[in-house]
Amino acid sequence: MYASRPGPANGVRRYRAVADFPLSLVIGFLAGFLGAIPPGPLNVTVLRKSLYGRRREAYRVAAGGSAVDILVCILIGLGLGWILEKLATNFWVRTALALFLVAYGLKLLLVDRRRDKLALAAGSAEPNGAGDPSAPAPGPVGLRFILTGLLQGAANPALFVNWTILISFLVSHRLFVPSATSALGFALGVGAGVFAWFALLIELVDHWKEKAGAWVSRSTVLAGVLLVAFGVFFTWRSFAVK
Numbered sequence: 237m238y239a240s241r242p243g244p245a246n247g248v249r250r251y252r253a254v255a256d257f258p259l260s261l262v263i264g265f266l267a268g269f270l271g272a273i274p275p276g277p278l279n280v281t282v283l284r285k286s287l288y289g290r291r292r293e294a295y296r297v298a299a300g301g302s303a304v305d306i307l308v309c310i311l312i313g314l315g316l317g318w319i320l321e322k323l324a325t326n327f328w329v330r331t332a333l334a335l336f337l338v339a340y341g342l343k344l345l346l347v348d349r350r351r352d353k354l355a356l357a358a359g360s361a362e363p364n365g366a367g368d369p370s371a372p373a374p375g376p377v378g379l380r381f382i383l384t385g386l387l388q389g390a391a392n393p394a395l396f397v398n399w400t401i402l403i404s405f406l407v408s409h410r411l412f413v414p415s416a417t418s419a420l421g422f423a424l425g426v427g428a429g430v431f432a433w434f435a436l437l438i439e440l441v442d443h444w445k446e447k448a449g450a451w452v453s454r455s456t457v458l459a460g461v462l463l464v465a466f467g468v469f470f471t472w473r474s475f476a477v478k
Contacts, residue, residue, distance in 0.1 A: 256413045257421040263411055264425020265432070267402060268305060272433040277337055277388040277466050282434050284344075284459040286441035293381045298434035300385020306427035308399050313412070313419025317400055324396040330470070333391035337467030340384070344460030352456050393470055399426075 272278075278301040285294040311320055323329050389395070403422070406412035412422060 256415065256418045260412060260418040260421035261425040263406065264309070264422035264427075265429040266425075267422075268302075268426035268429025268431075269433045270429075271305075271398070271402075271426075272301075272430040275462075276392060277463055278385060278434070279437070280459050280462045280466075281384065281388060282437060283441060284455045286438045287445050287455045289442065289445065291438055291442055292378075294438045295435070296378055296381035297385035297388070298431055298438070300382040300387075301389035301434070302385075302427045302431040303382075304386055304389035304395070305399070305430050306423045308395060309403070309426045310419050310423035312396075312400055312403050313414070313422055314416060315414065317396070320396050324393065330393055330473070333387065334393075334467050334470035334473075336387050337391050337463050337470065339467075340388075341460045341463030341465075341467060344456050344463065349456045349460065391467075391470060393473055 278297065281297050282294045285291075285297065308320060311317055403412060406422075407414060412418055
């Protein structure tokens with residue numbers, strides 16, 4: 237019967253794991269929030285949708301991007317980073333994600349730009365037929381925007397490397413204890429931090445979008461050019477390190 241009872245050492249380890257969870261959560265939140273600030277494909281997409289008042293779509297894209305960071309961090313924290321490394325270093329995976337950015341950028345330039353012009357010329361409040369931004373979007377449409385966030389977040393070739401370096405730094409300074417509890421806390425904190433940054437960006441842009449003036453009509457072109465540029469650069473990186 238004594239063999240089935242947790243000993244003092246097991247009790248200490250369990251207590252420490254529980255105690256490490258809040259610290260990992262807070263550190264993860266700060267890391268996710270600050271790490272999401274630098275410009276990238278997700279920032280571009282969220283910014284454009286926010287300028288047009290399409291907040292629900294912007295939040296869905298942000299949720300998809302946050303989910304990628306959660307998955308990456310929890311696998312690295314659990315010591316399963318080798319799974320991601322195989323995917324992140326695979327030439328075809330990297331190239332496919334980069335070409336997705338190019339295709340999405342071209343869609344904005346060739347399709348959405350024309351629709352925006354027609355909508356604005358007709359005096360529509362919501363370009364691209366977005367309709368009332370407060371109205372719930374159909375299920376498949378909502379999932380499409382989440383998937384867009386997932387793919388754009390995963391297209392960043394530095395994502396895996398950056399989180400691996402940061403987690404290694406935290407472990408070396410004893411700010412992150414390698415355990416399932418700490419990994420879960422850190423990953424959830426990162427996801428919350430990333431989403432918090434995008435939520436702040438969405439609300440700020442939504443508040444100031446009326447003063448953006450001509451920038452609203454130009455945001456589709458700017459977003460398309462930036463996404464194509466990101467995609468071309470990531471594609472070049474894929475061939476350069478093949």
